[in-house]
Amino acid sequence: MYVAMVSAECAPVAKAGGLGDFIHGLSRELVLRGHRVEVLLPKYDSLRRDLIEGLAPLHPGIPVPFFDEVIPCRVDQGRVEGVDCLFIDPHSSHAFFERGRIYGEGDDDVRFALFCRAVLEFLAQSGRRPDILHCHDWQTGLVPVLLWEAFDGLRSGPGAAATSVVYTLHNLGHQGWVGEAVLRQVGLSPHRLLTPDRLQDPGNPRCVNLMKGGIVFSSFVTTVSPRYAWEVQHTEQGMGLQGLLRQYNDKFAGVLNGIDDRIWNPLSDRHLARTYGRDTLADKAQNTAALRRRLGLQEASKPILCVVSRLDRQKGVELIRHGIDHALGHGCQVVVLGSASEPAVAEDFRRLQERLAPSPDAHLELAYDEELAHEIYGGADMILIPSVYEPCGLTQLIAMKYGVVPIVRRVGGLADTVFDANYSDRPFSERNGYTFDDLTSTAQDHAMDRAIGLWYQHPDYFRQLRLNGMTADHSWGARAGRYLDIYHHLRRP
Numbered sequence: 001m002y003v004a005m006v007s008a009e010c011a012p013v014a015k016a017g018g019l020g021d022f023i024h025g026l027s028r029e030l031v032l033r034g035h036r037v038e039v040l041l042p043k044y045d046s047l048r049r050d051l052i053e054g055l056a057p058l059h060p061g062i063p064v065p066f067f068d069e070v071i072p073c074r075v076d077q078g079r080v081e082g083v084d085c086l087f088i089d090p091h092s093s094h095a096f097f098e099r100g101r102i103y104g105e106g107d108d109d110v111r112f113a114l115f116c117r118a119v120l121e122f123l124a125q126s127g128r129r130p131d132i133l134h135c136h137d138w139q140t141g142l143v144p145v146l147l148w149e150a151f152d153g154l155r156s157g158p159g160a161a162a163t164s165v166v167y168t169l170h171n172l173g174h175q176g177w178v179g180e181a182v183l184r185q186v187g188l189s190p191h192r193l194l195t196p197d198r199l200q201d202p203g204n205p206r207c208v209n210l211m212k213g214g215i216v217f218s219s220f221v222t223t224v225s226p227r228y229a230w231e232v233q234h235t236e237q238g239m240g241l242q243g244l245l246r247q248y249n250d251k252f253a254g255v256l257n258g259i260d261d262r263i264w265n266p267l268s269d270r271h272l273a274r275t276y277g278r279d280t281l282a283d284k285a286q287n288t289a290a291l292r293r294r295l296g297l298q299e300a301s302k303p304i305l306c307v308v309s310r311l312d313r314q315k316g317v318e319l320i321r322h323g324i325d326h327a328l329g330h331g332c333q334v335v336v337l338g339s340a341s342e343p344a345v346a347e348d349f350r351r352l353q354e355r356l357a358p359s360p361d362a363h364l365e366l367a368y369d370e371e372l373a374h375e376i377y378g379g380a381d382m383i384l385i386p387s388v389y390e391p392c393g394l395t396q397l398i399a400m401k402y403g404v405v406p407i408v409r410r411v412g413g414l415a416d417t418v419f420d421a422n423y424s425d426r427p428f429s430e431r432n433g434y435t436f437d438d439l440t441s442t443a444q445d446h447a448m449d450r451a452i453g454l455w456y457q458h459p460d461y462f463r464q465l466r467l468n469g470m471t472a473d474h475s476w477g478a479r480a481g482r483y484l485d486i487y488h489h490l491r492r493p
């Protein structure tokens, strides 16, 4: 099977969050199973080029129509940890992807609309006919629209079968709400498309909703956990698209994300002071000691509670701040690795960092640091994830793999993967953490107190919880089959 992944991110070269991990993890698993995969992404100036093998031009300049201009887009090819990636590089005074970062620009809608058109021009002009185009999130919502409205399904000739599109929703909080000019810019007709059954936003008739376009025009739509699939159809988590997702229920499913256990594996992680596994769990203590040394925490007989997160409102930043103080007041050490894009949130955490700087039990690192993340998972005992909503969440899966016990709000993928030590109806061997329901500090305190109490009073049970978390298989090896089933189901005859 030939699968073209179209995405704004691919770990580790262009990663802002879990989307990047998903793209690389699933792609690599498909390659290992003998499928042909190409990941298409923009050639950001912020790419980690040192991690791309054999980066070289593949096509000198695909002409891509854009308003009344034609923008030549070079396509480069390189290999990222076993996965072929194609980088689209528009040559234009707009410097679309030369902004020092992936997202957060005022013209993100225009940047990614051009990317979508360029992807299809490239596929068509280079004669590529993927069996499956797998697109992700609002940035690529125009790919299935363009495929049908402007490229006739990429058919190789009259009567030939069309390419099928799978569209995965990673976060309904960002749907690509844009003006109709974006459609005109890539050669689409607002008159034809700005209708209730196509791209018109359900809440604002003058607004184009790119994610809605992706949903309507794709052959199959997935989201990243079964619980989130239900939430977006039946609660406000759908952020206005509840009705549409119920209408398309027959082509919609929740498929739990996996993690790449070649990258996230305490048995082989080269960032750890000492590797360990289920049978050598005692060796984890050396990583705890190393983490304390690296971050200047005192050596103490206390559990380390960590947070590894984008510090975004979605992640429950108020509860995270409250949880840090609560943990410090209840016998824990605390390590936070977080990056905030919203200035007010960044400022709150900077102040907290200043206040806690003298503490020998706390360290806040307000940055994005992949290597430190590995060391934290290696050394920590508990992880706090009080998300307002969480489509899947990878940090709890990674943490469990490293024997870190998650304390999570029971929403989305967190509810599908973390089972409460005391209250879950699962057998004890499947219980692996602590959960709470209400978005309140009282509910969170109660879950944290149960976890901390177990660490102090029943270390053997706590150890068993760690082992339960380490046992469950959340690798892409175990999960990719679901996507392959969907691809096979859609594949052209």
Ligand code: ADP
Residues within 6 Å of the ligand: 016, 017, 018, 019, 021, 308, 309, 310, 337, 338, 339, 367, 368, 369, 370, 373, 392, 393, 394, 395, 396, 398
């Ligand atoms: P989201 O995609 O919403 O950010 P996920 O839990 O799905 O959340 O994925 C987060 C990924 O990003 C994990 O791999 C996590 O380790 C990583 N991560 C989050 N924040 C940081 C940070 N500040 N530094 C390094 N890695 C981070």
